[in-house]
Amino acid sequence: MDAIIELYVNGPSSGTTQGRINLFGDEPISISYSITDIKDISKRKSTVSQNFSIPADKNNNILLGHIFNIGSDSTFDPSKKTPAYLLVNSQMVFNGSLQLLNVKVKNRIPVSYDVVVY
Numbered sequence: 001m002d003a004i005i006e007l008y009v010n011g012p013s014s015g016t017t018q019g020r021i022n023l024f025g026d027e028p029i030s031i032s033y034s035i036t037d038i039k040d041i042s043k044r045k046s047t048v049s050q051n052f053s054i055p056a057d058k059n060n061n062i063l064l065g066h067i068f069n070i071g072s073d074s075t076f077d078p079s080k081k082t083p084a085y086l087l088v089n090s091q092m093v094f095n096g097s098l099q100l101l102n103v104k105v106k107n108r109i110p111v112s113y114d115v116v117v118y
Helices: 058-063
Strands: 005-009 019-021 052-055 082-088 091-106 109-117
Touching: 019 058
Parallel strands: none
Antiparallel strands: 005 019, 005 082, 052 109, 082 091, 091 109
């Protein structure tokens, strides 16, 4: 049985879920968990995913504030991490932040977004 993966932006800690990010469905999301070394905080590492792509569909364009459109009044700030959480089979496996890395555009139309979760 395949796992059902759901990604939401503005997670439960903010009290208002902005929305569910649509995924391609066939692209794996790999997350590396690290254990904090309490003896030396300067060596602390955070949990991070590999970069992955999400479709530039109507839903995701709205959630990301049409950031691909230079003339838009986007409230989405790609230089900042956005609260996000990840569910696998309805169980929360990750609560952190999503950051937009790149927008892939073809013929001035967005095709996909490259993102990472921390």
